[in-house]
Amino acid sequence: MTEAEKRRSKIFGTELFSNKNLTFEPNLRMATPPNYRLAAGDELVIDVYGYSEVQHKVKVTPEGHVRIPYLGPVYVNGLTVDEAKKRITTQLATIYGGIKSGNTFVQVSLGSIRSIRVLLIGEVVRPGSYTLPSLATVANALYVSGGPDENGSFRSIQVIRNGQPVADFDLYDFLRNGDLSNNIVLQDQDIVKINPYKTRVELSGEVKRPAIFEVKPGESLQDVIDIAGGYTDLSYKEAIRAYRINNKEREVLNISAAEIASFPPRSGDRYFVEGILDRFTNRVLISGAVFYPGEYALENNMTVADLIKKAAGVKEDASQGRAIVFRQNEDLTPSSLSFSLQDVLSGKQSVSLRREDSVVIYSKLALHEDYQIKISGEVNNPGYFKYADSLRVEDLILMAGGLSDAASLKRVEVARRIRGKEYSPSDSAIAIVAQFEITDDLKPVNGFALQPFDEVMVRRSPTYAEQSSVSIDGEVVYPGTYAINSKRERISDLMRRAGGLKSEAYAEGALLLRKTFTNASDSTLLENKLQVYYNKLEDSSDINKLQSSVTQKNQLLGISLNEIIKNPGSKYDLYLEEGDEIKIPKRLQTVQLFGEVYFPKKVRYDKSVSFRDYIRGAGGFTDNALKRRSYVVYANGDVKGARKILFFNSYPKVKPGAEVYVPKKGEKKSLSSQEALGITTGIASLALIIVTVLEKIK
Known part of the structure; x- marks a missing residue:
């Protein structure tokens, strides 16, 4: 714009x-205006009714006539519709005798207009x-x-x-x-x-329609205000500020209320109507611990006690010791006046009020930290609760939803802050701890009342234990899920409960899947250790692989089931833990080869075939094979690698179900041209230093 x-x-x-x-x-469907003059192009509708009935639609010709059948032209140009009706009726009476006798009538109306x-x-x-x-x-x-x-x-x-x-x-x-x-x-x-236009002025500020207005000669500023709809409710009517353009410069005018009706506007004037001041002549305020806080009118000789009465008095929690009046001095600087609320209410002290005074009555509840108490441990809804007077431990347990099934009734502890105690250099106590017993129906058995900020701890019963289960699957007589009877139950005990091995079971291939984290402390400890190790790794892919292997739900743990069955309770016979899964396969008859062999495949197991023979059956080692790092993963998860004996590699024994892995050699990084140049320069510099030293010795 x-x-x-x-x-x-x-x-x-x-x-x-x-x-x-x-x-x-224009509304073309309205009745024809009485002063409308007919002209060329207008259409007339002539309706004859009565003893004779006929209708004609005729247009006014450029010569100003209308041609009526059997009558001839009738001049209507410049006539109104009523005048045209009289003239046409007079002419039609010559051919319709009933018009004169009053038995036939004529109606003339305007059809389409020009x-x-x-x-x-x-x-x-x-x-x-x-x-x-x-x-x-x-x-x-x-x-x-x-x-x-x-x-x-x-x-x-x-x-x-x-x-x-x-x-x-x-x-x-x-x-x-x-x-x-x-x-x-x-x-x-x-x-x-x-x-x-001749005269235009602009009116803005507190008027209903601020705009630029045109003024006729003889009109005053009051007429302009009337055109603008008058003043708004917030306008200051005693004076209007005007800006006028003189011959050389601008001028500011102040127009009083008495001059507005006779003040003559001049083109280019700008008038501004001010708003009233945003202040009160007789306002006082009260807030805080009263029943009806808010704004009140200031009366003659009004005191704080009078204002409190108007606010329906103070609340029960009002602080009686001290209240404050905030006020403005004559120069509008802020000041305050404190007083005793108790003395004011009793009449011992009188505090006069001024305009815009603000009285604040403080609540005792708002003058201290929020009182809370905490409960944790074996309750259904642990957390923070609002303190109430005379609250007891049993009450707080009820507020927390009651005891959990694992709660111990013998040892409930309450930790309490040390508050309001005199300082002593020899005193090192920072909390008070109390221990006591409770009943399962939470009847009060002691007089111990809680105080603000107390922390209650309900301990777990040392004999409480939730059911733990393990599963055994595969070649046992009774596979399935079993509950752990005691903390000292071993794999051999589980094998007896499962009925022992079937005839086709392969005990050497049995394995144990155990949870990565046994409890929360294990999880935290392992994560802290791994984080240190992650920080030392440079390759992000290595970090991701390690993290994924650790965070998986179960990890493989190799076991020697034959040794366990032969020697129950031995070092091979591990204690069972929650979530353990024992897998016992059928007798395995194959060996799988992976890695740097020419034809990785699965082959039939033959106890007379050595490690080297299996490699030859797969085409032998490739050129990139790292032979000395070859290893075998047995069916039970155990891993054995090749060893170096003198100048020869000693490879592990292969068993049924084993997996043979031949890793790949690492890529050798060749020197770049800059690196080769740097090494050459270093050698040359070293040679020069040696020659110089030898020359000095001579």
Whole structure:
């Protein structure tokens, strides 16, 4: 939007031509106006009824006649519809005798209307010639042309007909009073001229319609305010500030309320209506521990006690010792005045109030830290609870949802802060701890009352243990899930309960899957150790592999089931833990080869075949094979690698179900040209130093 468009949008009345919801289109379905003059192009509907009935639709010819069948032309140009009706009725009476006798009647109405050409000139947004319906008025013509432009007058819009002004239309009459008396119907070849404005002023501030207004000669500033809808409720009416442009410079004027009605505006004036001050002449405030805090009117000789009475008195939790009045001095600097609330209420002290005083009555509950107590351990809903006077441990347990099934009734501890104690250099105590027993029905058995910030701990019963289970699957007589009977139950005990091995079981291939973390302490300890190791690794892929292997649910643990069965309770016979899974396969008959062999595959197990023979059966080692690092993973999870004996590799024995792995040699990194150049330069420098030293020795 340009600056001209912005300024035009501020002019009062412009919204009529910018609002799309306003059209000012002429109503073509209304009754014909009495002053409407017929002209060429109009259509008349002549309806004869009574003893004779006939209807004619005729148009006014360019010569001004209408041709009625069996009658001939009748001249109607320039006549109103009523005048045309009388003339046509007189002519029709010559052929319809019933008209004179009163038995036949004639009705003449306007059918379709003609179009007219109107010229809009002067200070108009889109000047030019417009084709309009013959019922169009001045307002219709203004709307289709966009209305007055930035310099156009809204109060002096002339209609010129045959070279003479016939109307002077004032849009403000319509905007202020809805008066359209000068909004005449236009005729063909009329000229609508919008004159430039003569006086415009701007009114802003606390008026209902701030805008730029056009002023006619003889109107005062009060008329401008009336056009703007008057003052708002927050306006300061005693004086209006004005900015006026003189011949050389600007001027500021202060217009009093008595001068507004007679003050003559000058074009370019800017008037500003101030708002009232945001302050109260007789307000006092009270807040805090009273029943009805808020704002009250200041009365003569009013005291704090009077204000408290108006607020319905103080609450029960009000601090009686001290309250404060916050006030402003004469120079608006803040100050305060404290008083004893108890003395004021009893009449021993009187505190007078001033305008804008704020009385604050403090609550005893708000003057200290929020009192809470904590309960943790074996309760259903541990956490913090609001302290209440005379609260006991049993009450707090009830508030926490009662005891859990694992709670011990024999040892409940309460830790208490040390508060309000005199300082002693030899005293090192930082908390008071009390221990006592409770009953399962939570009947009070001691007089121990809780204090703010106490922490209650309900311990777990040392004999309480939830059911733990292990599973055994595979080649046993009774596979399935078994509950652990005692903390000392071993694998051999589980094998007896499962009925022992089946005949086709392969005991050497038995394995144990155990949870990575046995309890929370194991988890935290292992994570801390691994974090130190992660920080030493440079390759992020190595870190991800290690983390995924540790965080998986179960890990493989190799066991020697044959040794366990032969020697129950030996070092091979491990204690069972929650979630253990023992897998016992059928007798295995294959060996799997992986890695750097020419044809990795699964082969039949043969106890007479050695490690080297299995490799030869897979095509032998590849050129990239790292032979001395080869290893075997047995069916039970045990791993054995190759060993170096003198100058020869000693490979592990292969058993049924084993997996043979031959790793790949690491890639040798060749020296770059910069590295080779650096080494060469270093050697040359070292040689030069040696030669220099030898020369000095000689």
